[in-house]
Amino acid sequence: MVNSTLKLRNFRSDFDSVVSNVYKENGGLYDEDYVQKRMDRAYEVEELGGKLSKLMDPSGKDDISIMAMQRLFNHKPNGPASPLDMALDYFIYDYEFCEPPRVTSLQNTNPTPTNADFGDDNNFVADQRGFESIIHYVGSSYLNTDNNGNIADRRVLLNQVVRQITYNNYGVVVTTEDGSSYSADYVMVSTSLGVLQSDLIEFKPQLPFWKTIAIYRFDMGVYTKIFLKFPRRFWPVGEGKQFFVYASSRRGYYGMWQSFEKEYPGANVLLVTVTDDEARRIEQQPDNTTMAEAVAVLRRMFPDVDVPDATDIYVPRWWSNRFYKGSYSNWPIGVNRYEYDQLRAPVGRVYFTGEHTSEHYNGYVHGAYLAGIDSADIMINRVFKNQEFKVRGKYDNHVEVNCS
Known part of the structure; x- marks a missing residue:
């Protein structure tokens, strides 16, 4: 749609x-x-x-x-x-x-x-308008916009860093990094799982033990797409040449490559994907080191080709960025539906949402979107219908435990 x-x-x-x-x-x-x-x-x-x-x-x-x-x-x-x-x-x-x-x-x-x-x-998606075009489109269905269709609603406060959420039985107070405070009856926390696992936001009082453990038991993965620009194309292109794989004896070492000749003809750009420990390692080193490593891999892959030095590189740093602390969540072993329910369960007047609270689609954008709807329903049911959110029992789907 x-x-x-x-x-x-x-x-x-x-x-x-x-x-x-x-x-x-x-x-x-x-x-x-x-x-x-x-x-x-x-x-x-x-x-x-x-x-x-x-x-x-x-x-x-x-x-x-x-x-x-x-x-x-x-x-x-x-x-x-x-x-x-x-x-x-x-x-x-x-x-x-x-x-x-x-x-x-x-x-x-x-x-x-x-x-x-x-x-x-x-x-x-190779669209120059960027991901924000989707956000503005979805938000325009319920927020005021300007003549260009961009969100321009004074109720939306941008560039405000939340550092503290104080809550009790009567309401919540959100304090931002610039010292401003905002009062509300309820709050919906939509930060990434990685941010919840960091010390960016302080909850007062501290979140209960069951909630904290649920947050830390789930995994926040790191998925890094590195873009390299070259003065000329040296790799094969055409039908069936969009992706190529480097089979290293070091698992995940600059292994997954993608050409953009179809998406951006003449751009001479390659994308290589790294994850997990390799992604964290690369985030902590200078970009010129990463560029040298990646080009060295390409020269091993194409020993009979004159592979030039790359002229530019872009390395996203999702793990190092305090507003993300990772790319998206991954469901680890040892976490079942019980811990998942605890992860998305509200604590008093503090509610939680995000892709990590999507039971079936965690890790995906559509998971975040559908989780937002689900979390809003949980809040609406509590505020207007006095219905408490129920956490399913540890090993019996029919047993319910109240974790509010």
Whole structure:
């Protein structure tokens, strides 16, 4: 609906061509038929994991990690070990969930609800208006806008950093970094999970133990897309050449590459994705070091090509940024529906929302959007209908515990 109105400039991502573009650690392509066999086996194991997941108790008490599932069906104690198998494993799991299989919940990610409900196709949005165009479009349905359709509602305060939320049985007071205070009957906290896990916002009184533990048990992943610009194109382009993979013996080391020849013809830009520990490591080093590392990888991939130095680089730092402290949440093992309910449960007059409170779509923008609707319903039911939010029992979906 949003795209049909905004007409976002987007392009289908051709992930099917990955098998024909997997490069060996010291250069040259793997045989496509061999890669396809290894990929087929990886997907076979994933499918078996999905069937196992559906047999597990809905409460989550039987949940295991994706790696444990791989051990069960692939009989490899430490998971995929060869550079090729690690690269394909990274493509299937880390590239989606931003964390490795050893920490990711099987039951809550396989099958992935987003793919099951909306399909497997992915489109890359290459729109110069930026993500804010979507925010202004959605917000314009209930906020005042200017002549250009941008939000211009004086009730929306921008560039205000919340540092303290004081609450009691009668209301809340939100204090910002510039010393201003705002009073309200209720407050909805929509910061990222990473911010909740940091010390940016102080709650007075402190959040109860059950709430704090729920916040810290969930994972905030780091997913970093690094853009590199070159003076000329040296990589292959054309049909089936959108993505290429570097199969390093060091898992996740500058492994997933994407060309933008279709999206931005002549821009000579490549994108490489890193996650988890590699993303955190790269965030802490100078950009010129990252540029040198990435170009060195490209020179190993294309040993017979004159690979020039990159002329520019952009490295997002989601983990280091105090307003994000990560990219999006990932559902870890050991967290079931009980802890999830605690994560989104209100504390008195303080309510919580965000993609991490979306039971089925955490980690996605549509999860954040739908979670906002759900959290608003929870607040409305309490304020106008006096209905308390109920947390499902630890291992029995029919037992309810009041955590207000």
